[in-house]
Amino acid sequence: MAEPSAPPILEVDGLHSGYGDVPVLKGLDFAVDSEVFAILGANGAGKTTLLATLARLLPVTDGSIRLGGKDVTAHPASETARLGIGYVPQEAAIFPDLTVFENLSIGGMIGERPLEQGLEEVFETFPDLRDKVGLRAGDLSGGESRMVACGRALMQDPSVLLLDEPTAGLSPLYVELFFQKIAEIHSGRGVTIVLTEQNATLALGVADRVMVLSLGLGSEVMTAADVTTDRLKEAYKL
Amino acid sequence: MSLDWLDAFLVSGTFGVVEIVGLGLLLHLQVGLTRIANFGVVGFWGLGLYTFGVLYVQVDWPFGEPWQFLFSALAASLAAALAGLVVAWLIADLDSDGALVGTLGFSAIVLILATTQDQLTGGALGLGGLGFPYDLGTTKANELLWLALMTALVGLILGYVWWVHRTPYGRLLIAIGSNEPLARSMGKHTTGAKLTLFAITCGLMGLLGAMHGVMVRFLDIGSLDVGITLAALAGLILGGTARVWGAVIGVLLTVGLFDIVIQFYVPLPQEWFTQAIPVLREAVFGALLVVVLLFRPQGLLGQMRRSKLIRAMHDG
Numbered sequence: 392m393a394e395p396s397a398p399p400i401l402e403v404d405g406l407h408s409g410y411g412d413v414p415v416l417k418g419l420d421f422a423v424d425s426e427v428f429a430i431l432g433a434n435g436a437g438k439t440t441l442l443a444t445l446a447r448l449l450p451v452t453d454g455s456i457r458l459g460g461k462d463v464t465a466h467p468a469s470e471t472a473r474l475g476i477g478y479v480p481q482e483a484a485i486f487p488d489l490t491v492f493e494n495l496s497i498g499g500m501i502g503e504r505p506l507e508q509g510l511e512e513v514f515e516t517f518p519d520l521r522d523k524v525g526l527r528a529g530d531l532s533g534g535e536s537r538m539v540a541c542g543r544a545l546m547q548d549p550s551v552l553l554l555d556e557p558t559a560g561l562s563p564l565y566v567e568l569f570f571q572k573i574a575e576i577h578s579g580r581g582v583t584i585v586l587t588e589q590n591a592t593l594a595l596g597v598a599d600r601v602m603v604l605s606l607g608l609g610s611e612v613m614t615a616a617d618v619t620t621d622r623l624k625e626a627y628k629l
Numbered sequence: 630m631s632l633d634w635l636d637a638f639l640v641s642g643t644f645g646v647v648e649i650v651g652l653g654l655l656l657h658l659q660v661g662l663t664r665i666a667n668f669g670v671v672g673f674w675g676l677g678l679y680t681f682g683v684l685y686v687q688v689d690w691p692f693g694e695p696w697q698f699l700f701s702a703l704a705a706s707l708a709a710a711l712a713g714l715v716v717a718w719l720i721a722d723l724d725s726d727g728a729l730v731g732t733l734g735f736s737a738i739v740l741i742l743a744t745t746q747d748q749l750t751g752g753a754l755g756l757g758g759l760g761f762p763y764d765l766g767t768t769k770a771n772e773l774l775w776l777a778l779m780t781a782l783v784g785l786i787l788g789y790v791w792w793v794h795r796t797p798y799g800r801l802l803i804a805i806g807s808n809e810p811l812a813r814s815m816g817k818h819t820t821g822a823k824l825t826l827f828a829i830t831c832g833l834m835g836l837l838g839a840m841h842g843v844m845v846r847f848l849d850i851g852s853l854d855v856g857i858t859l860a861a862l863a864g865l866i867l868g869g870t871a872r873v874w875g876a877v878i879g880v881l882l883t884v885g886l887f888d889i890v891i892q893f894y895v896p897l898p899q900e901w902f903t904q905a906i907p908v909l910r911e912a913v914f915g916a917l918l919v920v921v922l923l924f925r926p927q928g929l930l931g932q933m934r935r936s937k938l939i940r941a942m943h944d945g
Binding site for chain 1: 797800801803804806807808810811812813814815816817818819871
């Protein structure tokens with residue numbers, strides 16, 4: 392008899408969400424396994440809303456979110472974080488009044504991994520942070536802040552990392568570095584990555600599969616290798 | 630030992646300054662670290678004052694001092710802490726404006742209860758009968774020792790604030806004040822941390838109120854006006870809401886200036902002290918708040934963390 396297949400790491404069914412009476416996500420269905428999964432879309436498509444909803448910072452008005460087969464739809468953000476979701480918002484992703492060390496150590500407060508081990512792993516991924524641990528995070532450059540935000544989420548030892556436009560506003564040097572780091576985090580640590588991105592070319596360089604979000608609705612999920620300009624145009628409803 | 634050389638008003642004036650420093654330090658944890666706007670300081674302080682006074686005077690305790698004071702003060706602190714917990718729960722998800730109105734409303738409720746429940750509180754006429762839990766022979770000696778005890782209590786509060794700044798709990802409070810949704814997304818029970826902090830600090834505000842009751846030995850609803858809140862806020866904002874020493878420096882420069890320096894060392898006509906100075910004091914505090922918030926919103930001591938503190942944390 393065949394073994395029953397393991398449930399997807401992250402599964403979204405008929406997801407509706409929004410802000411108060413304003414619906415933004417209007418029924419999304421997709422499943423993510425151990426991969427880099429990119430969500431593309433223009434401004435206002437609902438990408439940030441989707442990630443904030445997956446992190447359980449916005450209410451689900453209908454549908455469900457399952458993490459490793461476990462229904463977390465009704466869980467508060469603090470519990471989903473403990474179940475393995477790490478979240479890096481596009482803006483306000485660090486605590487500016489705390490030092491780099493304190494930002495990272497706050498991330499390491501959950502889980503059973505020793506703090507030193509978590510820090511060492513973050514410094515392996517982002518060596519530039521090693522010399523900046525004593526600096527106030529609010530005094531760092533944009534690229535360094537993004538490293539701290541990403542490191543803070545990695546300190547949680549997540550199984551799924553949600554990255555909301557991780558390279559928005561960064562210089563080309565940092566953009567290249569960041570996408571390289573994202574690939575490393577996935578391949579080296581086995582962390583499933585769900586990222587949003589406006590720039591399809593950049594996302595396709597790192598993603599295994601992509602989905603296009605348009606006005607709160609999702610396209611079919613495509614493998615990165617199968618994506619063509621025509622399919623993207625159709626998905627973007629251009 | 631004769632204390633004739635000591636001006637009794639200097640003792641009570643200094644007591645008032647130390648008390649406001651204590652309230653400012655607690656307000657620093659609420660506003661400066663956790664960013665919970667509390668404009669109802671006098672409500673929690675006054676609840677402690679009146680709970681203590683009513684229990685101390687109206688209850689026929691089966692034991693004498695110092696247990697009568699200790700039980701009444703403990704009950705006053707618990708009442709203020711419980712009120713803090715309820716108020717914090719009600720304002721937990723409100724923005725700063727909502728929290729300001731909520732806490733201000735609470736202080737109005739305390740004033741109304743103190744005024745209308747006159748069988749217990751004495752209402753507008755006030756309630757006497759409070760006293761020191763010891764007797765050193767003279768009122769001045771009793772007051773001086775009480776000032777020393779109050780200073781020790783505020784010293785402990787300063788130590789507590791200092792400790793909070795250096796613990797993971799303190800970092801969590803700063804994180805909550807800085808970006809609560811982000812802290813929540815990292816697995817932190819932010820509401821629980823806020824409620825705990827608010828209950829503890831409001832309980833200590835109530836204890837300061839009970840200590841005040843012993844010093845003045847009389848419950849007066851006039852003490853429940855906005856003056857205490859304004860003094861603590863003005864001092865804290867002038868010194869710097871985010872810094873441990875902000876409340877200390879700021880209160881010394883505001884309340885200390887008016888209630889000690891001007892009162893005792895500036896030769897002004899006596900009638901000014903009963904009429905012009907109290908009004909001028911409130912007006913200056915209000916104007917000071919506006920000026921500081923416009924031109925140096927972070928206060929005299931500046932932003933949250935000193936590089937020295939940060940270095941000490943990493944070297945240690």
